[in-house]
Structure formats: structure tokens, C-alpha cells
Amino acid sequence: MKFFQRLGRSLMLPVAVLPVAAILSGIGYWIRSANGGDDNVGSAFLTAAGGALLDNLALLFAVGVSIGMARKSDGTSALAGLVSWLTVTTMLSPATMSALTGTAVEDVDAAFTNVENVFVGIVSGLIGAWCYNRFKDTKLPDALSFFSGKRSVAIVTAGVSLVFALVLMFVWPLVYGGLVTFGEWIVTLGPVGAGLYGFFNRLLIPLGLHHALNSVFWFDVAGINDLNNFLQGSEGDGVYGVTGQYMTGFFPVMMFGLPGAALAMYVTAKTRRRKVVAGILLSGAVSSFFVGVTEPLEFAFMFLAPWLYLVHAVFMGISLFVSALLPVRMGFGFSGGFIDLVLGWVNPMAQNPWLILVMGVFWFAVYFVVFRWIIRRFDLKTPGREDEDVLDEDAADAAPRSDYHATAERFVAALGGGDNIVELDNCATRLRMEVADVSQVDDKALARAGAAGTIKPGGTSVQVVYGLNVQFVKDAMEDVMQGRAPAAPDTTPAAAVVTATQAPAVVRIAAPVAGRVVRLSEVPDEMFSDGTMGPGIAIEPADDMVAAPADGIVESVFPTGHAVGLRLDDGAELLIHIGIDTVSMKGDGFTTLVQAGQRVKTGDPLVRFDRARIRDAGHPTITPVVVLNNPASRIELI
Known part of the structure; x- marks a missing residue:
């Protein structure tokens, strides 16, 4: 199934260029029809512009699939897909078949006039990608060293494509002719x-x-x-x-x-x-x-x-x-x-x-x-x-979740280096930063390094979602930026390394706070509403007490008390975030009743908070409850 998902993703590259080409061709055709079927400058120009892509759809698929299916692709994989396409279609063209069989071009089987199709394009792309993945690091003897590595890919691709063309030479006419016969029978129904x-x-x-x-x-x-x-x-x-x-x-x-x-x-x-x-x-x-x-x-x-x-x-x-x-x-x-x-x-x-x-x-x-x-x-x-x-x-480069220093090194590099980070802080699950130049922030590199998401609210602000252990990453980033050696690991329960597990597809919990349950998309913070933090629900509180929604371990309690992280017994890593932007209240109105490392049972009190103070401070009281370690899971209240 992953193969087909990757193939589907690869097809998006050539498919993305088709709609505009189709519209250009359609408008050109419309103008030509309105002109009595004769071309004028406008129709000819638009039809040619659109047809340049639509008429070469299969070739686009050959190149696009070869790029998309290759591991750490570069231009070599695209060239391989093109080589495969040219080899197959040239070998099976009416002119080549005429020369091979000794028949006139007009008498060649009609199947070979329809060989430049999407199927051949996709297979050519797959051949190019496979040859690239398999042979891009090939080392040949010194006498042939010029053809080592990526230079060997196109050569091998041509050979594999010749075999594929040879198979199609015998199979394609049978399939094509069978379909024509089948169509003639359908007419009678x-x-x-x-x-x-x-x-x-x-x-x-x-x-x-x-x-x-x-x-x-x-x-x-x-x-x-x-x-x-x-x-x-x-x-x-x-x-x-x-x-x-x-x-x-x-x-x-x-x-x-x-x-x-x-x-x-x-x-x-x-x-x-x-x-x-x-x-x-x-x-x-x-x-x-x-x-x-x-x-x-x-x-x-x-x-x-x-x-x-x-x-x-x-x-x-x-x-x-x-x-x-x-x-x-x-x-x-x-x-x-x-x-x-x-x-x-x-x-x-x-x-x-x-x-x-x-x-x-x-x-x-x-x-x-x-x-x-x-x-x-x-x-x-x-x-x-x-x-x-x-x-x-293909791009995964994340350090182990317990190696915060390695993660910090990757984060600092992806953020443009220590000199680009002006201010560094964190909340319950994300890093909050001011940077000198936002354009130097590499979102993809952050994702490869283990970030769950990146958001740029505006100006020079950047936020990076990591998870409940974000405090340790932030501390390690400060060490990296100051050139300090990694700190000795803390062996207290609060910092103990927990083996990472994935939350189940359905996380069943009791409501952590009494109130009206709403969709996560209604939370006025896009890190929650767009699912970057993870799937979940939100509650508009009608009470001032947050309780444990299930049995588990308190993994983190933020110093300001506005958020608490739990690792439930079923493996789910849960974040309960009381209000929006309440970290700015610096603990005013929040009283934590547990500490990190403490085991809790369903209904045990975790945090007491003052709804009135939150509202007076200008913050929404809506409380998101999200699963951090499985983007495909969902919360079900019991």
C-alpha cells in the first residue's frame, strides 16, 4: 500500500501542470469552433500552448514518477525516466516496427500507433526510479570509473527498458486488438x-x-x-x-x-x-x-x-x-x-x-x-x-526522542544558526522564538529533525511544535548556542526517558473538565485548530478544576500551571492546555496539584484555575485536549 501511496504522490508533480494546459486548449478549441472550424491566431496560439503539455502527458508522467519514486532524487532520476520513455516508445514506434517486420508503415498493427500512453509513461518512470535507487552508488573498476555512480544509471535504464519494450512488442497488439473486439460486441447490447x-x-x-x-x-x-x-x-x-x-x-x-x-x-x-x-x-x-x-x-x-x-x-x-x-x-x-x-x-x-x-x-x-x-x-x-x-x-533525519542535544543541534541549524535566534522560550509543547531573518528558517529541515509543525505568526516570530519534552530541547538549544557540552542526563522521574509508543487509533477518556465539548477547529489558535498539535477535542469549561481523564503518569507540568502533559496507560501522550495564550499570565490564576512523574487515576485533580482571571486578562478559556503521538488517532469521551 505504501508503494501506491508514494506513486500517487509522485503523480501530483505532472498532474499539477495539467489544469491550466487543459483550459488553454479548451478556450482555443472554443474560439476555433466559433470561427466556423477554422483556426485564427488566437485559437492556434492557445491550442498549441495547451497541447504542448496535454499531447505529452505520458512523457510528463515518465519524468514525474521517476523523480517522485527515487530516494533523495536529483536530476539524474529525471534523466533516467526520460531515457526509459524514449527507449520504449522509439522501439515500439510504427517506423521501428516497420523496419523490424519488413512491412509498410501504414500496415503496422494499429496498436503501435497508441503506444505513447500514460501506462507506458508510468512504467518508464518506475524503471528510471528503480535504476537510480539501485545503481546511483555503483563503483566500477578504475578503467571504467568515468561510468561509475550516477553516470551508470542512464546506461542501465536503457538496458532494462529494452527488455520491457521487447515484452510489449508481443503483448501490446494482443491486448489492444482484444479491446477493439470487445468494444464491437458491446455495441450489440x-x-x-x-x-x-x-x-x-x-x-x-x-x-x-x-x-x-x-x-x-x-x-x-x-x-x-x-x-x-x-x-x-x-x-x-x-x-x-x-x-x-x-x-x-x-x-x-x-x-x-x-x-x-x-x-x-x-x-x-x-x-x-x-x-x-x-x-x-x-x-x-x-x-x-x-x-x-x-x-x-x-x-x-x-x-x-x-x-x-x-x-x-x-x-x-x-x-x-x-x-x-x-x-x-x-x-x-x-x-x-x-x-x-x-x-x-x-x-x-x-x-x-x-x-x-x-x-x-x-x-x-x-x-x-x-x-x-x-x-x-x-x-x-x-x-x-x-x-x-x-x-x-525519504527525508527523515530526526534524532532519537531522548537525545535532546542532537535534536537541538538540528533545530538550531534549521533555524538559521544560533546568530539568527534572537530570543528563545517555550510553552508546554512548542518553542517560541524571535529570529533575525525568518527567511532563513527551513520548515522541512525542522520536520526532518523531529518537529511536529512550524508556524510563523508574523513579523520575526517563529513557533516550533515538539511535544511534552520541549523544555529539554530548549535547554539543549541554549547549550548549543552557547557552545556548552551536553548536560549530564537528569535521572529524576520528571526527566526520565520513556520509551516512545504510538497512541491507539481511538483514545477513550473522561472529560478532563466539565463544560461544553466543541470541535478542535473552533479553537482560536491555528496550531490547535489546523491539527498541527495533533488530533483531539476542545472544551469550553463550566468548572474550575482539571482532572485526570484516564489512568497514567504525569509527564510534565508547565511552571505557569496552564498546561499539563500525561502519558496514559494505553500509550497515548495527551496535552491539556487551559485557555489560549495563557502562558503570558505567568501562573496567575493557576494552581498545580500534581508534579511530573506522579501516577494518577481517572478523576484525580491536576490543576485548579480561575476562569474569571483568564477572561479578565483577555484570553479565551477554551481548553484543547490533544493527542501528541499519533496524528491518525481520535479522542472519544466516555
Whole structure:
């Protein structure tokens, strides 16, 4: 599963460039159609600009996958993916096959005219990445030392790609021809056949074989010629009420269904990753709606959640089946998006096009509700929900959690060095700093060193989330900045090293303070509300006593009393933070009733606090309760 999550992440690189290219091509096509089908300067320019990427989609995947799947990638892995792609597609091109078989180019099997597809691009990228990972450190004898290391990668890649091309030389025509025969049989099934066509059209996209099936229904392979007959209108061989049945069902799903899926993926993404995925999902939805280019969205979850993609294929089949039954017909010249719908609205072959909008509203709701339920029910790793170790496994550089000096060295370096840190302090779980130059702060390096998150509130302020033992990291950072040797480890219970464990998926606790339970997203501090600190709940207190929510050990009590950290018996590391920004009250209004290292049972009092003083000081009293050692867990009150 991690392989597919990494593959899905790798596909985001080429997919991110597609929406703009699709829109440029669509507008160019729109201008050309409005000009009677003839190109002018505007349409030719826009179509060429968009086509530069869309027409080379498979090549983009070859390079992008090779970069994304390589460990500690550099330009060598991208070159390897390109070498593999060029080797395979050149070996299987009609010209090469003509030379190898002695037949005329026009007589070469049609399968080889469709070999530059996404499937070949992805496999080429995987070959390039594997060769890079395996051979980038290869050492050859002195006589061949020029070809050692990374220089050997492209050479090995070409050899492996030749083997892959040789296999495809025999397999590809059989698969391609079989699909054409299958499509010709589907034609005999009427509306059911249209539904089957829609299902397999989506199912074959990852392999690039949908073109073989499309040729049966859209062009004159089996006498249907649905696309051309629709575009020719009354001047062609189209039949009103029949022509368009193999295209109509794409419109509701492409214009409405997939944007509904994008919204579902956005609302189910982890809160702290929503900003990251919002751009690709929104641009993909716009591309799908206006132009009917669906790859940016489909490849966003195709490999991350293959079962969800199967549901999408089923929905597409149902849409084509229902459209074939209803008195609604529409066609396209580019794809099933808004632009083609507008252009085809007055086509003599169009029948009740307004029904497409009604069907679209239905499919938007279906995709949103079903995708949202399935993603949450089965914890599918759609964009923004990937496992953290998959996202960062190649860059992990964190010191052991008990080696605070090593962590401090990494933190200081990532913060731009000791000279860049003007002020250093900490609260219950995070470092609070003023730096001379915020641009020198490397968020990714901090994450690799063990930071759970970094926030820059504005100006020269920087906060780094670490966990309940942040005090020891802060002390070690001061040692590093002053050039002092690591302090001898403290053997008191408060500083004792505890073996790190991960919290369970569901942390069941009693409410630590009486009051109204609210969502963590309602906390007026983005470190809590966006999930950077960890998952959890918040409570608007109706009482002035915080009690132990479960049996465990008090791991830390902040000197100002505004926060307490617990390690529960089930392994969960819990933080209870009384109020927001209450560290500035310097203990006024807080009375701690326990000490670090003390064992507590459910209901034992931990901290007494004064709600009135907190409010008088201008701070919210809302109290977050978060799990620090498992971003995938959730709190359940008992």
C-alpha cells in the first residue's frame, strides 16, 4: 500500500501542470469552433500552448514518477525516466516496427500507433526510479570509473527498458486488438452496452487503453462514428435521438460528479494538509468542469485509493446507461465539459440538453456523499490523508526522542544558526522564538529533525511544535548556542526517558473538565485548530478544576500551571492546555496539584484555575485536549 501511496504522490508533480494546459486548449478549441472550424491566431496560439503539455502527458508522467519514486532524487532520476520513455516508445514506434517486420508503415498493427500512453509513461518512470535507487552508488573498476555512480544509471535504464519494450512488442497488439473486439460486441447490447462502455472507458485510463475502446464508439471502426456524426449535424449520417448516446453520459460526471468528488476529498483531508491539497483539487475541478479534462482529479486518487476509482468507473457506467435510456443526446469535439456543452447546445443532433444540468446536480450530490462516506469509513489515503511516514520517509533525519542535544543541534541549524535566534522560550509543547531573518528558517529541515509543525505568526516570530519534552530541547538549544557540552542526563522521574509508543487509533477518556465539548477547529489558535498539535477535542469549561481523564503518569507540568502533559496507560501522550495564550499570565490564576512523574487515576485533580482571571486578562478559556503521538488517532469521551 505504501508503494501506491508514494506513486500517487509522485503523480501530483505532472498532474499539477495539467489544469491550466487543459483550459488553454479548451478556450482555443472554443474560439476555433466559433470561427466556423477554422483556426485564427488566437485559437492556434492557445491550442498549441495547451497541447504542448496535454499531447505529452505520458512523457510528463515518465519524468514525474521517476523523480517522485527515487530516494533523495536529483536530476539524474529525471534523466533516467526520460531515457526509459524514449527507449520504449522509439522501439515500439510504427517506423521501428516497420523496419523490424519488413512491412509498410501504414500496415503496422494499429496498436503501435497508441503506444505513447500514460501506462507506458508510468512504467518508464518506475524503471528510471528503480535504476537510480539501485545503481546511483555503483563503483566500477578504475578503467571504467568515468561510468561509475550516477553516470551508470542512464546506461542501465536503457538496458532494462529494452527488455520491457521487447515484452510489449508481443503483448501490446494482443491486448489492444482484444479491446477493439470487445468494444464491437458491446455495441450489440444497446443502453446496457453504453453503460459497459462508460465503465471500461474509465477503468482503462490508467493503462492508456481507453483509446482502443473509444475508437470503436466514437469513430468508424464498427460503423458507429458517434463523435463525427454529431459534429456534422444534419449534414452527416447522424440519427436524431441516437447519435450522441456514447458521449452524453460523460457530461454530468465530468462537469459535476468529479468536482463533487474533489470537494469530498478536500473536506476529508487532514486539517493541516488542506491548504496543500486545495490548489490541486480546485484546479482539477475547474479543468474537469469547463474543459472535461479529468486526469488531474482522477490521477489524484487513482493509485492512492484504487477502490474509490472503481466506484468512479461504476458511476460513469451508470451515467452513460441512464443517458442512453433518456431522451437526452449531446456530443463533443474535445471532451465532456462546459465549453463543448455550450457549443453543442444548438447542434441539430442535440436532444433535451437541459437534462444534462439536472443530471449533473444529482451526480454532484452522489459523488460528494458517497466519496466522503467511503473515504472516512475505510480510511482511504486520498490527497491530504497520506500516512506521515510515506510523506517523509525519504527525508527523515530526526534524532532519537531522548537525545535532546542532537535534536537541538538540528533545530538550531534549521533555524538559521544560533546568530539568527534572537530570543528563545517555550510553552508546554512548542518553542517560541524571535529570529533575525525568518527567511532563513527551513520548515522541512525542522520536520526532518523531529518537529511536529512550524508556524510563523508574523513579523520575526517563529513557533516550533515538539511535544511534552520541549523544555529539554530548549535547554539543549541554549547549550548549543552557547557552545556548552551536553548536560549530564537528569535521572529524576520528571526527566526520565520513556520509551516512545504510538497512541491507539481511538483514545477513550473522561472529560478532563466539565463544560461544553466543541470541535478542535473552533479553537482560536491555528496550531490547535489546523491539527498541527495533533488530533483531539476542545472544551469550553463550566468548572474550575482539571482532572485526570484516564489512568497514567504525569509527564510534565508547565511552571505557569496552564498546561499539563500525561502519558496514559494505553500509550497515548495527551496535552491539556487551559485557555489560549495563557502562558503570558505567568501562573496567575493557576494552581498545580500534581508534579511530573506522579501516577494518577481517572478523576484525580491536576490543576485548579480561575476562569474569571483568564477572561479578565483577555484570553479565551477554551481548553484543547490533544493527542501528541499519533496524528491518525481520535479522542472519544466516555
